[in-house]
Amino acid sequence: DDDLFPVSIQLKWYHQFQFAGYYAAMDKGYFRDAGLDVTLHEGGPHIHVSERVLSGKADFGIATSGLLSVRSRGQPVVAVAAIFQQSPFILITRDDPDIHSPADLVGKTIMVEPYSHELFTYFHHQGVDIDDINMIEHSGSPFDIFSGDIVGMTAYTTTDPYKLDKAGEDYRVFNPKDAGIDYYGDTLFTTEEFAHQHNDKVVALRKALIKGWRYALRNQEEIITLIRNDYNAAIEPDLLDFEAKRVAQLLIPGLMEIGHMNPARWQKIAEGFRSASLLQDDVDVEAFMFQADEPKNWRWLIYTLLVTALVTLVVTVALILLYNLNRKLKIENRRRVALEKKLTQQAVTDFGTGVLNRRGFLEVMEYELRRADRQGTTLSLLAFDLDHFKVINDTYGHAAGDQALTIVASTCRDTVRGIDTTGRMGGEEFMIALPDTDIEGARTLAQRFLEKLRDTPIVLADGRRFSVTASIGIICRKADEDAEHMMKRVDLAMYQAKEQGRNCISVAA
Numbered sequence: 042d043d044d045l046f047p048v049s050i051q052l053k054w055y056h057q058f059q060f061a062g063y064y065a066a067m068d069k070g071y072f073r074d075a076g077l078d079v080t081l082h083e084g085g086p087h088i089h090v091s092e093r094v095l096s097g098k099a100d101f102g103i104a105t106s107g108l109l110s111v112r113s114r115g116q117p118v119v120a121v122a123a124i125f126q127q128s129p130f131i132l133i134t135r136d137d138p139d140i141h142s143p144a145d146l147v148g149k150t151i152m153v154e155p156y157s158h159e160l161f162t163y164f165h166h167q168g169v170d171i172d173d174i175n176m177i178e179h180s181g182s183p184f185d186i187f188s189g190d191i192v193g194m195t196a197y198t199t200t201d202p203y204k205l206d207k208a209g210e211d212y213r214v215f216n217p218k219d220a221g222i223d224y225y226g227d228t229l230f231t232t233e234e235f236a237h238q239h240n241d242k243v244v245a246l247r248k249a250l251i252k253g254w255r256y257a258l259r260n261q262e263e264i265i266t267l268i269r270n271d272y273n274a275a276i277e278p279d280l281l282d283f284e285a286k287r288v289a290q291l292l293i294p295g296l297m298e299i300g301h302m303n304p305a306r307w308q309k310i311a312e313g314f315r316s317a318s319l320l321q322d323d324v325d326v327e328a329f330m331f332q333a334d335e336p337k338n339w340r341w342l343i344y345t346l347l348v349t350a351l352v353t354l355v356v357t358v359a360l361i362l363l364y365n366l367n368r369k370l371k372i373e374n375r376r377r378v379a380l381e382k383k384l385t386q387q388a389v390t391d392f393g394t395g396v397l398n399r400r401g402f403l404e405v406m407e408y409e410l411r412r413a414d415r416q417g418t419t420l421s422l423l424a425f426d427l428d429h430f431k432v433i434n435d436t437y438g439h440a441a442g443d444q445a446l447t448i449v450a451s452t453c454r455d456t457v458r459g460i461d462t463t464g465r466m467g468g469e470e471f472m473i474a475l476p477d478t479d480i481e482g483a484r485t486l487a488q489r490f491l492e493k494l495r496d497t498p499i500v501l502a503d504g505r506r507f508s509v510t511a512s513i514g515i516i517c518r519k520a521d522e523d524a525e526h527m528m529k530r531v532d533l534a535m536y537q538a539k540e541q542g543r544n545c546i547s548v549a550a
């Protein structure tokens with residue numbers, strides 16, 4: 042099938058149940074469904090799996106935990122899935138009377154398969170220098186330890202004990218696990234380059250392989266038949282049956298997710314290797330473990346974008362609401378200040394004429410007195426009352442009287458200076474506060490006001506016209522005189538002007 046991506050996997054030993062998950066994934070079409078065209082290469086004692094993968098003869102390989110040692114030599118291998126959570130690796134020797142412990146192998150010859158780091162760690166743990174043992178290449182046959190110089194070999198718990206038991210041989214087993222050496226067994230790996238360039242293919246292969254292993258463990262009989270029919274006709278069904286049961290235990294399928302790798306456990310394995318001087322350089326375990334990047338990163342990016350957008354939206358809405366609230370508050374505040382100002386003005390202003398009312402005028406008087414004291418200046422006060430106003434009301438009507446009062450007030454405003462203040466004391470009586478003004482200045486102003494009144498006729502809507510006159514009293518403040526006293530005195534002066542015949546000015550003594 043041209044659309045499938047070709048991938049080759051180098052197995053580490055002869056075809057047997059050790060690789061059941063791979064055969065199941067092939068046979069059940071899991072690899073094909075993942076877009077992969079997988080080829081399996083049989084291994085054996087003479088095959089150096091990591092060399093074949095690193096040289097590009099295979100894309101993937103199966104190795105022991107010794108893979109860490111390969112990585113420590115700067116070779117870019119990457120662990121993809123630890124299939125055997127426990128290692129089947131053991132040391133088997135003849136049942137000789139002089140072999141009771143690993144130390145008894147010093148000076149003797151044993152057969153060792155590639156990447157037997159577990160065995161080397163075990164020897165180190167037992168205080169045995171591996172240089173003192175003669176290690177030769179493994180022949181692949183367990184029966185070679187019973188003849189000639191060879192007294193022991195590396196072996197797998199999954200197959201070798203069956204073969205030896207069946208042949209009726211006596212032998213000894215030394216298991217590194219008894220010394221607390223507990224490593225991952227068969228581990229699928231690839232190169233850093235392949236993992237980087239075909240990250241999605243590695244993910245797909247791992248997923249399909251795990252599915253294959255799950256199927257193989259549930260259907261052991263079927264896979265045994267498959268192995269015998271398609272891969273290894275010579276292998277005994279009973280051996281495969283024995284192996285299947287042992288292999289199933291190594292995957293710990295009920296407890297562990299198939300293929301699971303724990304960085305802390307790889308770290309511990311690396312420490313074991315280091316203590317036995319099997320690492321050339323330190324290994325960065327995170328970099329040694331395959332990382333699937335694509336789907337995770339996309340989901341993360343989309344998630345981040347969504348959260349950012351949501352936060353931005355919420356903040357924007359909150360800011361708009363806050364801005365509107367602030368604007369409303371400002372407008373409200375401005376209105377309130379304007380209203381207060383208006384109310385305050387109304388409280389001190391005479392509605393009809395627009396000059397200050399009695400209350401407002403008294404406040405100004407107090408203020409002017411304080412200022413006069415502070416600045417050492419004089420203060421004069423003028424009071425005027427319109428003459429015969431009752432007659433005006435009676436003759437022209439009350440509205441005409443009101444009109445006359447308004448005109449008089451504006452005439453007054455036109456006559457005085459900017460610093461002078463006019464107030465209506467009630468009825469048709471007014472007062473004018475004259476800061477920094479002596480009695481002569483007050484008299485001049487009063488004279489000018491009377492002239493202006495005479496020259497300003499009141500013209501009614503029906504064309505009738507009349508003019509008004511006023512009686513004026515003026516005083517100048519005596520030393521330390523208060524407002525009340527000044528107003529009493531100026532009132533007296535004004536009554537004097539009435540008595541003197543009206544439309545005239547009277548100066549208080």
Ligand SMILES: Nc1nc2c(ncn2[C@@H]2O[C@H](COP(=O)(O)OP(=O)(O)OP(=O)(O)O)[C@@H](O)[C@H]2O)c(=O)[nH]1
Pocket residue numbers: 426427428429430431432434438439440441442443446467468469539543
């Ligand atoms: N149209 C109008 N009349 C007012 C107002 N306030 C007071 N008056 C009238 O002014 C008149 C004041 O009369 P009087 O106090 O007798 O004094 P007068 O008629 O002005 O006479 P003399 O003050 O003695 O010159 C009354 O008839 C009041 O009703 C006002 O706001 N509007």
